[in-house]
Amino acid sequence: MPKKKAKDRQDNTEGTISRRSVLKIGAAAGAATVVAPHLLGNGTALGFTGEPPAEPAVRCVNTVPATPSPAHRPFIDNFAAPFPAIPTFLSPTPQEFQNSGAGEAPRAPHQRWAQFPMDVTYEMDAKAGLHKFHADYGDTYIWGFNGKYPAPTVLNVYGHPTGVRFRNSLPAVTTTFGRNEMTIHLHNGHHGSESDGFAGDFFATGFWKDHLYPNCYAGLDAFGGNGDTKEKMGSFWFHDHRAEFTLNNNVLGMNGMFLVYDPTDPGHELPIGPSLRLPGYYGITDFPIILTDKRFCATDPVSGRTEMVNAAGGDKWVINGKIQPKLTVRRRKYRFRFLNTGPTQTYDITLIKPDGSVGTMTVIATDANFLQNPLPVDAGAGAGNSNSTTAPIVPGAIRVSVAERYDVVIDFGAFEHGSKLYLRENRPMFVGNPSPDPLPGTLAIENVLMQFNVVNREWWFPPDTPAIPATLCTYPTLPATDNTWEWQFVLAGGRFRVKRPFDAGLGCVFDPDHSAHCILRGTTEEWLINNNIASGWLHPVHIHFEEFRTLKRFVNGVEVPVPPLHSGRKDVTRMEAGQGALIKMQFRDYNGRYLIHCHNMGHEDNFMMVRWDICPDLASLNACLADQQVCQLEMEAKERFREEMA
Amino acid sequence: MDRRSLLTKVFEPHPASPGALRYTNAVLRTQNNEAVKFYDDLIRGKQCVINFMYAECHGSCPAVTQTLKTIYRTLKDRMGNDLFFYSITIKPENDTPTALKHYATTRNADLPGWYFLTGDAYDLKTIRYRLFNMDHPGLDADEALHSGYLRLINDARNSWGMAQAFASNKNILNRIAWQDPPKTYAENVVAYRKVQEKIMQDVKKYGYRRDI
Numbered sequence: 001m002p003k004k005k006a007k008d009r010q011d012n013t014e015g016t017i018s019r020r021s022v023l024k025i026g027a028a029a030g031a032a033t034v035v036a037p038h039l040l041g042n043g044t045a046l047g048f049t050g051e052p053p054a055e056p057a058v059r060c061v062n063t064v065p066a067t068p069s070p071a072h073r074p075f076i077d078n079f080a081a082p083f084p085a086i087p088t089f090l091s092p093t094p095q096e097f098q099n100s101g102a103g104e105a106p107r108a109p110h111q112r113w114a115q116f117p118m119d120v121t122y123e124m125d126a127k128a129g130l131h132k133f134h135a136d137y138g139d140t141y142i143w144g145f146n147g148k149y150p151a152p153t154v155l156n157v158y159g160h161p162t163g164v165r166f167r168n169s170l171p172a173v174t175t176t177f178g179r180n181e182m183t184i185h186l187h188n189g190h191h192g193s194e195s196d197g198f199a200g201d202f203f204a205t206g207f208w209k210d211h212l213y214p215n216c217y218a219g220l221d222a223f224g225g226n227g228d229t230k231e232k233m234g235s236f237w238f239h240d241h242r243a244e245f246t247l248n249n250n251v252l253g254m255n256g257m258f259l260v261y262d263p264t265d266p267g268h269e270l271p272i273g274p275s276l277r278l279p280g281y282y283g284i285t286d287f288p289i290i291l292t293d294k295r296f297c298a299t300d301p302v303s304g305r306t307e308m309v310n311a312a313g314g315d316k317w318v319i320n321g322k323i324q325p326k327l328t329v330r331r332r333k334y335r336f337r338f339l340n341t342g343p344t345q346t347y348d349i350t351l352i353k354p355d356g357s358v359g360t361m362t363v364i365a366t367d368a369n370f371l372q373n374p375l376p377v378d379a380g381a382g383a384g385n386s387n388s389t390t391a392p393i394v395p396g397a398i399r400v401s402v403a404e405r406y407d408v409v410i411d412f413g414a415f416e417h418g419s420k421l422y423l424r425e426n427r428p429m430f431v432g433n434p435s436p437d438p439l440p441g442t443l444a445i446e447n448v449l450m451q452f453n454v455v456n457r458e459w460w461f462p463p464d465t466p467a468i469p470a471t472l473c474t475y476p477t478l479p480a481t482d483n484t485w486e487w488q489f490v491l492a493g494g495r496f497r498v499k500r501p502f503d504a505g506l507g508c509v510f511d512p513d514h515s516a517h518c519i520l521r522g523t524t525e526e527w528l529i530n531n532n533i534a535s536g537w538l539h540p541v542h543i544h545f546e547e548f549r550t551l552k553r554f555v556n557g558v559e560v561p562v563p564p565l566h567s568g569r570k571d572v573t574r575m576e577a578g579q580g581a582l583i584k585m586q587f588r589d590y591n592g593r594y595l596i597h598c599h600n601m602g603h604e605d606n607f608m609m610v611r612w613d614i615c616p617d618l619a620s621l622n623a624c625l626a627d628q629q630v631c632q633l634e635m636e637a638k639e640r641f642r643e644e645m646a
Numbered sequence: 647m648d649r650r651s652l653l654t655k656v657f658e659p660h661p662a663s664p665g666a667l668r669y670t671n672a673v674l675r676t677q678n679n680e681a682v683k684f685y686d687d688l689i690r691g692k693q694c695v696i697n698f699m700y701a702e703c704h705g706s707c708p709a710v711t712q713t714l715k716t717i718y719r720t721l722k723d724r725m726g727n728d729l730f731f732y733s734i735t736i737k738p739e740n741d742t743p744t745a746l747k748h749y750a751t752t753r754n755a756d757l758p759g760w761y762f763l764t765g766d767a768y769d770l771k772t773i774r775y776r777l778f779n780m781d782h783p784g785l786d787a788d789e790a791l792h793s794g795y796l797r798l799i800n801d802a803r804n805s806w807g808m809a810q811a812f813a814s815n816k817n818i819l820n821r822i823a824w825q826d827p828p829k830t831y832a833e834n835v836v837a838y839r840k841v842q843e844k845i846m847q848d849v850k851k852y853g854y855r856r857d858i
Contacts, residue, residue: 061664098842106841108848108855173828175662175804180828193854200857206831207838244807244824497810509810511817513857591854606808616853623851627858630814 052128055175056141060297060307069296069316071432072134072323075451079325081283085152087120094163094210105203111192111590116214118163127169134323137306138299142253143178149321150290151256158215158262159226167208177310178252179245180205186238188571190218193592199243200512215260218546220589230476232262233368235337235405247343247601255341257288269465277465279335286335292318293345312343315430317449325450330457332464333411342402343601348426350397354419356441358396365407369569370472388576394426401540401574403599417456423449478584482523488530489539496608508631509607516610518624519587526584531575539575544594547571554580591616657691660804668776672769677750677762679743693800694730700737701749710811717815726759734763738770800825
């Protein structure tokens with residue numbers, strides 16, 4: 001096994017080189033001027049930190065009806081990728097067992113510790129900071145990793161295990177709407193439960209916890225070495241998962257991107273090895289688009305701050321921390337990684353061409369996984385990725401519900417120097433100012449997410465990449481199914497619940513101390529996930545730990561073809577009203593507690609979430625089954641009482 | 647059970663508490679026919695558990711009352727000191743203080759720190775919307791849907807939580823504990839040491855952390 005591992009590492013050295021070359025090219029590209037201020041700011045990542053900013057002096061509360069945020073001028077701020085996280089040495093050194101003496105929060109020992117010695121380590125210090133969401137705004141008080149929103153992006157390479165120390169330096173006493181306890185989930189890493197940010201494992205200010213991210217492919221037990229390379233993933237993100245306060249803490253800013261490269265997707269565009277040569281220089285030709293919505297109070301004349309309102313349901317669409325930014329793009333292909341960090345909204349995003357018509361976005365990855373064949377989404381044949389009957393999708397749009405990721409390639413090569421393109425979101429935001437540029441067709445400024453300014457490629461800018469390969473990857477073959485199971489995401493008795501096949505009553509609510517489903521390690525299950533309600537709720541259902549394949553989709557119980565953008569490997573399955581999905585997933589390589597939940601953060605905080613366990617052996621499985629969450633019995637007892645009283 | 651325990655102790659609200667702006671200061675009446683201001687007397691600086699019910703309800707209300715009674719036993723030492731239960735009627739036209747008193751006494755729920763509240767119908771509706779608003783017109787209009795829901799508030803921490811009355815009692819107690827005043831670092835060190843011991847036992851016995 002050690003030999004295989006050495007080979008894996010060799011394969012992956014390309015990735016390492018590529019990252020350096022990205023930085024080199026970045027510098028050569030003159031991007032250094034853009035990068036430098038961020039670099040200085042990122043000194044906080046290294047621990048050169050000042051006093052955290054004071055909490056908002058003036059309360060910014062939600063009013064009924066809601067007051068609009070302050071007006072802003074469109075296309076003032078530049079769109080940029082969050083700065084890459086800088087590796088740091090950790091002191092004390094990370095260890096297999098919890099280091100209670102040094103203030104580590106409780107956790108189980110790291111699984112596969114000897115197999116995955118950390119090659120690189122980061123510190124993510126969750127603390128208060130200030131962020132400017134728009135040039136017309138004052139600073140806004142946020143909670144972010146290393147005081148930043150969005151958090152620094154972790155750029156990793158398969159085969160190089162990573163340690164991340166999540167430190168809780170949030171204010172011990174806070175007047176904000178956040179909860180100063182945290183547990184950080186890497187969505188959707190294949191790693192031990194102790195590094196998974198289980199919703200009940202939150203820890204208080206002053207403590208820290210080391211997560212071991214092996215950056216391995218799933219299939220360690222069966223394939224040995226670093227797993228099955230067909231299980232490759234790319235666009236991960238990490239965020240706070242504190243039960244009941246996930247929404248609050250994420251609105252305050254506790255999330256960021258985490259990209260993992262492999263030889264086919266190495267983070268560069270050079271013809272080396274098996275690289276697919278997709279647009280790949282992070283921050284230059286490959287950008288995350290981190291979506292969230294916020295509402296702000298008027299800038300306080302005393303402090304000069306523009307604080308955010310303490311609730312979901314904003315009237316400003318924020319991407320990568322900026323409102324309606326602009327990006328200068330060269331006439332070539334770019335990769336954008338859409339990520340919806342919620343907390344609750346779903347986006348229908350279209351590309352609007354200079355003539356006002358809908359442009360083509362070629363989807364290459366759904367959630368963190370390449371599609372086997374890239375899928376161009378436009379107003380024609382590939383229109384949309386939703387078969388919802390209650391909320392029909394805009395033609396040519398990509399629907400992104402909370403926590404979903406879609407990696408798309410946009411080719412600006414066909415557009416003239418000086419032309420402008422726009423990303424359009426179907427719901428209007430509040431702008432308060434006219435567009436500085438005439439908008440194409442019927443596009444309203446209120447619907448614009450961001451603006452692309454197309455220019456000719458300068459001599460120093462990386463040349464265009466070749467056409468997107470017709471085949472991006474081959475999916476692994478799924479083994480035979482060992483067990484079938486059903487989860488219904490229901491609104492029963494006015495409450496959000498998750499119901500199992502045998503729950504005759506109302507179903508389960510989140511109980512961190514009990515598992516709702518026990519699974520033997522190494523098995524494969526088919527899960528029927530259902531949203532059988534007509535109330536119109538949309539549930540983006542997320543399953544931790546491994547990617548699943550969608551076998552069937554249903555609308556109101558009737559099987560319908562799987563929409564192309566649901567056909568790939570995913571970790572969030574969007575359940576619109578009345579929809580269902582039959583998914584298949586493997587449970588292997590690690591033991592422990594994981595979650596399935598609705599990723600609408602308002603719903604998960606209302607306990608539309610249950611725990612499931614992977615048990616290492618039969619004895620452990622039987623113990624798990626004996627202590628399985630007894631939503632039904634508990635309910636039945638109470639129902640019986642209710643009948644007696646009636 | 648005297649009103650003094652509610653009113654004499656000094657409860658400091660959290661500086662960020664929205665106060666009467668959100669909770670209103672509607673004047674309600676307890677089962678002992680005492681007039682209380684909803685925010686100033688009942689919420690301000692306190693930790694509380696709130697549910698909606700009505701005396702003639704034969705569905706879930708008695709079951710929720712029973713649940714609250716069970717968890718009351720566990721929390722007895724804190725009840726009336728720093729923790730309160732408020733059961734608010736949704737049918738004030740029938741539920742006079744006398745009717746609520748009857749409801750409480752017949753169910754052995756007339757206990758220190760547990761108040762059954764009635765008042766003006768408009769006020770109660772406002773309070774219900776402010777506490778249980780789901781931003782969903784259909785659901786918000788349906789009074790019955792709020793009966794299975796416990797709103798957990800700690801105004802000293804400006805913290806809101808929720809528990810489902812039909813979850814297990816342990817689950818509800820856990821949720822209430824999440825609203826408790828924050829622990830100091832030293833208290834957490836002690837608490838975490840216990841958690842860690844349990845984790846290591848679990849890992850040895852079952853191969854993973856179970857927390858059961």
